[in-house]
Amino acid sequence: GDSVTQMEGPVTLSEEAFLTINCTYTATGYPSLFWYVQYPGEGLQLLLKATKADDKGSNKGFEATYRKETTSFHLEKGSVQVSDSAVYFCALSPFFSNDYKLSFGAGTTVTVRA
Amino acid sequence: NAGVTQTPKFQVLKTGQSMTLQCAQDMNHEYMSWYRQDPGMGLRLIHYSVGAGITDQGEVPNGYNVSRSTTEDFPLRLLSAAPSQTSVYFCASKGDRGHYEQYFGPGTRLTVT
Numbered sequence: 001g002d003s004v005t006q007m008e009g010p011v012t013l014s015e016e017a018f019l020t021i022n023c024t025y026t027a028t029g030y031p032s033l034f035w036y037v038q039y040p041g042e043g044l045q046l047l048l049k050a051t052k053a054d055d056k057g058s059n060k061g062f063e064a065t066y067r068k069e070t071t072s073f074h075l076e077k078g079s080v081q082v083s084d085s086a087v088y089f090c091a092l093s094p095f096f097s098n099d100y101k102l103s104f105g106a107g108t109t110v111t112v113r114a
Numbered sequence: 115n116a117g118v119t120q121t122p123k124f125q126v127l128k129t130g131q132s133m134t135l136q137c138a139q140d141m142n143h144e145y146m147s148w149y150r151q152d153p154g155m156g157l158r159l160i161h162y163s164v165g166a167g168i169t170d171q172g173e174v175p176n177g178y179n180v181s182r183s184t185t186e187d188f189p190l191r192l193l194s195a196a197p198s199q200t201s202v203y204f205c206a207s208k209g210d211r212g213h214y215e216q217y218f219g220p221g222t223r224l225t226v227t
Contacts, residue, residue: 032214043204043218051214089156100145100164100208101172102216104156
């Protein structure tokens with residue numbers, strides 16, 4: 001079945017450091033790919049998405065590119081802030097599901113220190 | 115516009131007890147779902163609904179029941195709680211085709227002793 005594998009954490013960075021969280025997926029066809037973020041004590045929020053190969057999703061300085069050839073959707077940010085401390089989840093939705101069903105990775109906890 | 119609301123925020127149950135986790139949304143979304151979040155496992159889909167009167171099982175449905183009598187509400191029932199159901203539960207909703215974002219509630223932390 002469809003699945004997502006993402007980099008295990010936790011990840012601890014200093015402010016202004018570069019962040020990369022790796023995400024690879026297994027799915028048939030062309031799934032939609034997402035990054036969700038969970039701030040402490042809150043529910044998940046959509047950070048960015050991509051729906052077809054070579055699409056680049058971006059939001060709040062974060063970027064991720066849908067790479068069909070490597071089945072990857074790595075999350076990057078060039079200069080992190082303390083406010084970026086959160087748990088980040090990579091997720092996919094099968095092409096035929098109309099984005100109803102999400103399969104999540106295990107989540108990566110990121111802590112940014114001042 | 116409150117978005118997706120969940121009650122209670124915290125709950126402790128004894129093994130064998132039953133309870134209902136409440137979820138409501140005010141965005142007129144057709145699609146609603148329940149996930150559980152466990153350490154190292156991400157979120158896993160329990161049940162979902164594509165409209166009032168229509169429900170289906172997700173990845174981990176055993177031990178849980180749902181119903182969808184209105185567009186707004188999607189309660190999750192635990193019939194006989196087990197320690198394996200200790201988890202954080204999230205409800206989510208989504209609009210129709212073309213609306214890709216799922217909106218999540220704040221979660222319910224359930225402990226079964």
